[in-house]
Amino acid sequence: MNDLAQQRTTIHSYEDRYLRFRTKAGFAFRSEIGGLIPNGWTTIEQAEWMASVAAISDDDLLLDIGAGRGWPGSLIAKETGARLVSVDVPLEALRQGAKDLCETLGPRVLQVCGDGRVLPIGDAHFSAVCQADVLC
Numbered sequence: 001m002n003d004l005a006q007q008r009t010t011i012h013s014y015e016d017r018y019l020r021f022r023t024k025a026g027f028a029f030r031s032e033i034g035g036l037i038p039n040g041w042t043t044i045e046q047a048e049w050m051a052s053v054a055a056i057s058d059d060d061l062l063l064d065i066g067a068g069r070g071w072p073g074s075l076i077a078k079e080t081g082a083r084l085v086s087v088d089v090p091l092e093a094l095r096q097g098a099k100d101l102c103e104t105l106g107p108r109v110l111q112v113c114g115d116g117r118v119l120p121i122g123d124a125h126f127s128a129v130c131q132a133d134v135l136c
């Protein structure tokens with residue numbers, strides 16, 4: 001499958017799996033983390049652990065590949081002070097997370113609609129990378 005066909009598949013998969021994924025559990029999680037509704041399975045404890053071992057601070061740029069609505073990069077950026085680039089293929093995923101991400105991180109977050117395999121940003125900009133539930 002070529003890149004474009006793969007991206008179309010990713011968009012359709014997002015629409016099928018997550019567009020209506022707004023369950024009571026999702027909203028409960030959102031109120032607990034004070035932010036967005038995830039569409040993966042990373043727990044708050046796991047995200048906090050990632051933040052504690054990432055060794056990044058406000059001088060650093062964190063890349064979250066396959067971020068969906070912005071989880072777990074949002075928590076890692078919030079806890080470490082790092083700036084965040086949150087990348088996913090479907091524009092709708094970014095749109096759904098935009099308000100919560102901006103409320104949590106303000107100008108320290110940039111959402112990019114793109115394919116993590118062919119990023120339009122050079123690797124050298126980033127100090128750390130996370131991806132959660134992307135290869136499943």
Ligand SMILES: C[S@@+](CC[C@H](N)C(=O)[O-])C[C@H]1O[C@@H](n2cnc3c(N)ncnc32)[C@H](O)[C@@H]1O
Pocket residue numbers: 010011014037038039040041042065066067068069070071072087088089090093114115116117131132133134
């Ligand atoms: C299970 S969801 C996890 C989303 C988010 N990390 C979370 O935990 O809430 C997997 C995400 O990976 C994205 N994805 C899959 N392949 C990708 C690729 N090549 N580049 C960027 N994102 C990708 C999908 O669109 C989907 O939003």
